[in-house]
Amino acid sequence: MDLFPLLLSLRVAALATLITTVIGVSGAYVLARLDFPGRGLLEAVASLPIVLPPTVLGYYLLVVLGRTSPIGRAWEAVTGGPLVFTWQAAVIAAAVASLPYTLRAATAAIAAVDTAYEEAARVCGLHGARLAITVTLPLAARGIVAGISLAFARALGDFGTTIMVAGNIPGRTQTMPIAVYDRVQAFDYATAGLLAAVLAAVAIIVLLGVRWLERSTT
Amino acid sequence: MSLTVDVRASVGDPLSPSGAFHLDARFEVAGGLTVVAGPSGAGKTRLLRLLAGLDRPSDGRIALDGEPFCDLASGVHLPAHERRIGMVFQQPFLLPHRSIRSNVALAVRTGTRADRRDEAMELLEQVGGVDLAHRRPGQLSGGQQQRVALARALAGHPRLLLLDEPFSALDVPVRDRLRRIVRDLVSTAGLPTLFVTHDPDELLVLADRVLLAEHGRFMTVTDPDGAIAAMRAPGPQDRPAR
Numbered sequence: 001m002d003l004f005p006l007l008l009s010l011r012v013a014a015l016a017t018l019i020t021t022v023i024g025v026s027g028a029y030v031l032a033r034l035d036f037p038g039r040g041l042l043e044a045v046a047s048l049p050i051v052l053p054p055t056v057l058g059y060y061l062l063v064v065l066g067r068t069s070p071i072g073r074a075w076e077a078v079t080g081g082p083l084v085f086t087w088q089a090a091v092i093a094a095a096v097a098s099l100p101y102t103l104r105a106a107t108a109a110i111a112a113v114d115t116a117y118e119e120a121a122r123v124c125g126l127h128g129a130r131l132a133i134t135v136t137l138p139l140a141a142r143g144i145v146a147g148i149s150l151a152f153a154r155a156l157g158d159f160g161t162t163i164m165v166a167g168n169i170p171g172r173t174q175t176m177p178i179a180v181y182d183r184v185q186a187f188d189y190a191t192a193g194l195l196a197a198v199l200a201a202v203a204i205i206v207l208l209g210v211r212w213l214e215r216s217t218t
Numbered sequence: 219m220s221l222t223v224d225v226r227a228s229v230g231d232p233l234s235p236s237g238a239f240h241l242d243a244r245f246e247v248a249g250g251l252t253v254v255a256g257p258s259g260a261g262k263t264r265l266l267r268l269l270a271g272l273d274r275p276s277d278g279r280i281a282l283d284g285e286p287f288c289d290l291a292s293g294v295h296l297p298a299h300e301r302r303i304g305m306v307f308q309q310p311f312l313l314p315h316r317s318i319r320s321n322v323a324l325a326v327r328t329g330t331r332a333d334r335r336d337e338a339m340e341l342l343e344q345v346g347g348v349d350l351a352h353r354r355p356g357q358l359s360g361g362q363q364q365r366v367a368l369a370r371a372l373a374g375h376p377r378l379l380l381l382d383e384p385f386s387a388l389d390v391p392v393r394d395r396l397r398r399i400v401r402d403l404v405s406t407a408g409l410p411t412l413f414v415t416h417d418p419d420e421l422l423v424l425a426d427r428v429l430l431a432e433h434g435r436f437m438t439v440t441d442p443d444g445a446i447a448a449m450r451a452p453g454p455q456d457r458p459a460r
Contacts (some may be wrong), residue, residue, distance in 0.1 A: 119272050119298070122314075124324060124374060138313070
């Protein structure tokens with residue numbers, strides 16, 4: 001059996017999760033702790049990937065990352081090749097599609113931290129990033145980890161957005177969910193079933209982990 | 219050592235007839251232990267929050283030995299983390315994910331990691347909590363946690379110590395022991411200290427002088443009995459302090 005889709009999916013999902021963790025957690029801190037005009041709008045826009053059909057999201061990403069777009073041209077100038085239809089594009093697709101899961105869970109978890117802990121720490125001399133890292137984020141850790149786990153599962157399972165911007169190139173951009181589709185098209189149900197089982201198992205493990213995290217908070 | 223306070227602040231207050239609570243504090247206190255007494259809702263906690271830099275006054279000036287950490291007329295308002303004030307709240311608010319020693323060491327502002335740990339141990343020793351160093355806050359009783367909070371408040375070599383009913387939730391014997399610790403610390407360190415309390419006993423045991431709070435105003439009282447009588451009279455704004 002060809003292990004490439006599994007390994008690619010793991011790499012794509014891991015990198016996408018790294019990106020969504022950094023952007024999602026820092027964005028969540030800003031949304032939960034700072035008050036600024038347009039905050040509600042920003043929160044709504046950041047949640048768009050949940051409600052947009054994945055192919056529509058993929059279409060817009062294709063517009064933003066395509067060869068004629070500023071980002072696409074900049075990428076091509078640096079690397080010598082186009083960004084779309086590469087595994088890197090699959091990482092971006094998975095990250096954009098899964099970002100809201102980290103962002104929303106982390107925003108809720110940070111907003112639920114009693115500000116009295118932060119006040120006590122501020123009087124003790126902590127502030128800025130050090131305050132966030134030593135006080136706020138650890139107190140919100142369970143909610144944040146639950147969000148990261150969901151985002152990982154979402155990134156691992158992404159189909160529509162990925163196929164729009166990275167295509168279905170066996171041995172290059174064919175992730176597991178796309179390989180399932182590809183195998184079914186070729187009437188290779190045995191391989192499709194195996195790949196589907198792996199994806200389903202990961203999803204169930206993540207779901208159980210998140211349930212456990214949510215239970216142990218209360 | 220002297221603390222000069224001349225501030226005004228207004229905060230929205232749905233329970234007040236005017237819809238807002240007005241604080242107008244003008245006083246000067248020397249070093250030693252000043253007990254801030256008065257009915258609930260008189261503005262005691264509010265005053266401590268203004269001093270600590272957790273709230274911003276609408277105007278006025280706060281200075282310690284002539285050095286202002288808040289002087290809104292000249293645009294000075296030091297944030298809480300720059301004031302070097304030690305504060306103990308009604309609840310300890312220790313970080314549950316860190317050891318006791320680490321909780322105290324976080325508040326030590328200078329030195330290497332090892333220095334900060336050593337200093338944390340010394341401070342824990344001062345409050346009689348050295349054997350708690352490697353435990354987590356969740357494994358401690360309320361009295362032990364407040365003891366650690368006191369050590370943490372002292373860790374930054376504060377210029378001013380603020381205690382907001384720190385022992386009100388504790389049993390009487392524990393409270394007595396902690397009062398003695400505070401009394402000793404204040405007299406050995408000569409640290410100017412404001413201690414908010416509802417408890418007349420606490421006032422009698424601790425006070426070098428009394429600052430009486432009523433309806434957001436404060437006055438210094440030299441006669442503790444008078445202060446106690448005023449504390450016992452329920453004010454029109456009597457309700458749980460926030």
